Amino acid sequence: MSLSIALTKGRLEKKTVAMLDQVGYGTQNLKDKGRALVFEDTIKPVRYFLVKSNDVITYVNHGVADIGVVGKDTLLERESGNYELLDLKIGKCKFCVASLPEKKVFNKVGHVKIGTKYPNVARKYFLDQGIDVEVIKIDGSVELAPILGLADGIVDIVETGTTLKENGLVILDEVCDISARVIVNKASFKLKREEVLQFVQDLESVVKSDADTNQ
Amino acid sequence: MRQIRLPLGMRDLVFEETRKKRQIQNRIESIFQSYGYEEVIAPTIEFLETYQKAFSSLKEQEMYKFFDAKSNTLALRMDMTVPIARICASKYKDKEGPFRFRYCANVFKVRESFAGKRSEVTDCGVELIGLDEQSDLEVLCCALDTMQSFQASSYTLEIGNSSFFKKACALLKLPEDQIETLAKLVDQKSMVDLKTYLASLQLSKEQEAFFLELPLLNGKDGLENAMQASFDEELKEIVRKLQKLQENLKSLGYEDTITFDLGKVPHLDYYTGILFEGYVEGVGTSVLSGGRYDHLLNTFGKDMPAVGFSVKLDYLLDVIDSVSKKVLYLYYPMPKQLEAFQKAKELRKEKEVKLIPYEGCEIKIQEGVQ
Numbered sequence: 001m002s003l004s005i006a007l008t009k010g011r012l013e014k015k016t017v018a019m020l021d022q023v024g025y026g027t028q029n030l031k032d033k034g035r036a037l038v039f040e041d042t043i044k045p046v047r048y049f050l051v052k053s054n055d056v057i058t059y060v061n062h063g064v065a066d067i068g069v070v071g072k073d074t075l076l077e078r079e080s081g082n083y084e085l086l087d088l089k090i091g092k093c094k095f096c097v098a099s100l101p102e103k104k105v106f107n108k109v110g111h112v113k114i115g116t117k118y119p120n121v122a123r124k125y126f127l128d129q130g131i132d133v134e135v136i137k138i139d140g141s142v143e144l145a146p147i148l149g150l151a152d153g154i155v156d157i158v159e160t161g162t163t164l165k166e167n168g169l170v171i172l173d174e175v176c177d178i179s180a181r182v183i184v185n186k187a188s189f190k191l192k193r194e195e196v197l198q199f200v201q202d203l204e205s206v207v208k209s210d211a212d213t214n215q
Numbered sequence: 216m217r218q219i220r221l222p223l224g225m226r227d228l229v230f231e232e233t234r235k236k237r238q239i240q241n242r243i244e245s246i247f248q249s250y251g252y253e254e255v256i257a258p259t260i261e262f263l264e265t266y267q268k269a270f271s272s273l274k275e276q277e278m279y280k281f282f283d284a285k286s287n288t289l290a291l292r293m294d295m296t297v298p299i300a301r302i303c304a305s306k307y308k309d310k311e312g313p314f315r316f317r318y319c320a321n322v323f324k325v326r327e328s329f330a331g332k333r334s335e336v337t338d339c340g341v342e343l344i345g346l347d348e349q350s351d352l353e354v355l356c357c358a359l360d361t362m363q364s365f366q367a368s369s370y371t372l373e374i375g376n377s378s379f380f381k382k383a384c385a386l387l388k389l390p391e392d393q394i395e396t397l398a399k400l401v402d403q404k405s406m407v408d409l410k411t412y413l414a415s416l417q418l419s420k421e422q423e424a425f426f427l428e429l430p431l432l433n434g435k436d437g438l439e440n441a442m443q444a445s446f447d448e449e450l451k452e453i454v455r456k457l458q459k460l461q462e463n464l465k466s467l468g469y470e471d472t473i474t475f476d477l478g479k480v481p482h483l484d485y486y487t488g489i490l491f492e493g494y495v496e497g498v499g500t501s502v503l504s505g506g507r508y509d510h511l512l513n514t515f516g517k518d519m520p521a522v523g524f525s526v527k528l529d530y531l532l533d534v535i536d537s538v539s540k541k542v543l544y545l546y547y548p549m550p551k552q553l554e555a556f557q558k559a560k561e562l563r564k565e566k567e568v569k570l571i572p573y574e575g576c577e578i579k580i581q582e583g584v585q
């Protein structure tokens with residue numbers, strides 16, 4: 001039985017394809033992709049398609065894709081009900097709370113507003129801290145929110161911290177680590193167990209250990 | 216402009232879809248009937264309280280709720296198991312079991328927006344009330360026969376036992392909140408987060424290994440591996456019972472379509488023994504689900520063990536072949552209307568007849584396929 005695999009476009013794409021390459025998958029079509037959206041593996045009975053991270057979850061939810069590669073940030077924001085079998089340890093970054101140095105977020109008396117692309121993650125984090133905040137959803141350049149006074153602080157993905165620094169923001173707390181995960185549709189796991197586990201094992205064999213990636 | 220639309224998650228079924236649905240419904244119901252289940256009909260609306268009594272962790276936000284004239288909170292039923300438990304505990308209060316109920320009814324759940332999910336689906340199922348785990352085999356056979364009747368290209372029924380996880384947690388004396396987190400991580404097979412979480416608990420290496428292995432105790436050697444992973448006689452006993460079930464199902468000829476998964480742990484407060492789910496190629500979610508719930512009836516005041524399952528008919532529509540049927544078109548001119556009706560009456564004894572008035576001179580009959 002063949003497998004359909006949804007890959008996240010963009011940031012994770014190259015690294016995922018490189019890993020597939022290493023374990024003998026035929027990713028030629030994925031590299032010279034032109035305008036195509038669906039790509040047949042040139043070696044194994046596998047079909048890939050490239051979509052936005054949120055859509056990876058949607059396609060896997062519906063079983064249209066058996067397997068998906070997607071960032072933990074997207075998975076945390078949206079509970080998916082799929083199996084999450086592997087950490088690829090690529091696309092590593094962190095969810096952080098950040099703000100301007102002079103702004104108070106954690107010890108402000110009064111109404112606290114948090115700007116974020118990830119409202120569910122932000123709300124859960126602050127509730128776990130025992131702080132009731134108002135979350136304002138922002139779609140891009142989240143750093144602007146505290147600068148312009150829309151929010152007291154932000155919850156966002158931080159990879160190197162450069163963007164924050166350039167905008168004069170400081171990290172107040174780290175929420176959690178993020179990296180790319182392999183998710184599997186439940187029905188696919190039951191009906192194509194051998195194929196799915198083989199794919200996961202193949203990738204697992206080239207997942208870098210923490211020691212390697214931190215170098 | 217007039218806007219015509221449906222509420223979120225609601226669907227109309229047009230002729231062909233309806234025909235498909237009824238056909239699959241008939242197949243399923245005839246199997247239920249052959250196992251001696253009797254149909255009951257319950258109201259669409261229940262008191263919310265009835266559901267609150269049944270589930271300690273009821274997701275109220277998933278229910279359609281409204282009020283009656285006395286401000287009681289009402290709800291559209293979200294399943295049929297709870298109404299049937301209510302019926303059994305009230306209407307059959309003084310009767311001796313066992314009871315075999317079957318039903319085919321629409322159930323409702325509020326769904327997230329824009330996710331392509333149905334808020335109303337037809338649930339077709341059975342509840343066997345009053346028999347203990349000895350009857351697990353019977354219900355599994357019925358579920359497997361039902362799955363076969365879908366005539367899908369490939370399908371599997373996956374069987375687990377909710378006691379396996381619960382017993383392991385109890386033996387290790389884990390606190391409630393840890394059990395809850397573990398249950399979720401194991402059921403979701405979140406291997407990464409599970410590992411991180413286990414490391415944060417004060418468990419021995421062996422215990423950690425047990426929980427880490429749990430989500431993958433499935434597939435061909437699932438039960439064998441589960442036996443090896445079992446660190447206590449009570450856990451081994453649960454696996455032994457599943458092995459016995461496997462053996463029995465094998466000798467009844469069901470071997471190829473069953474698998475086992477000890478890493479299934481949904482609805483902690485509901486299922487008490489075996490639980491199972493049926494999957495069909497082409498559908499991304501389970502189409503059949505069920506299990507043993509020995510405590511539910513007690514919440515309605517009648518202490519009886521029970522087991523059951525149901526099929527979500529609507530999930531099957533995409534993978535079932537469409538059915539065509541033959542009809543006769545009877546064309547007639549107005550002056551010959553009575554003659555035409557006489558003829559149609561004769562023909563209807565054998566076939567479906569559609570009368571169509573037309574401008575010609577003679578009565579004309581054509582065969583067609585719909």
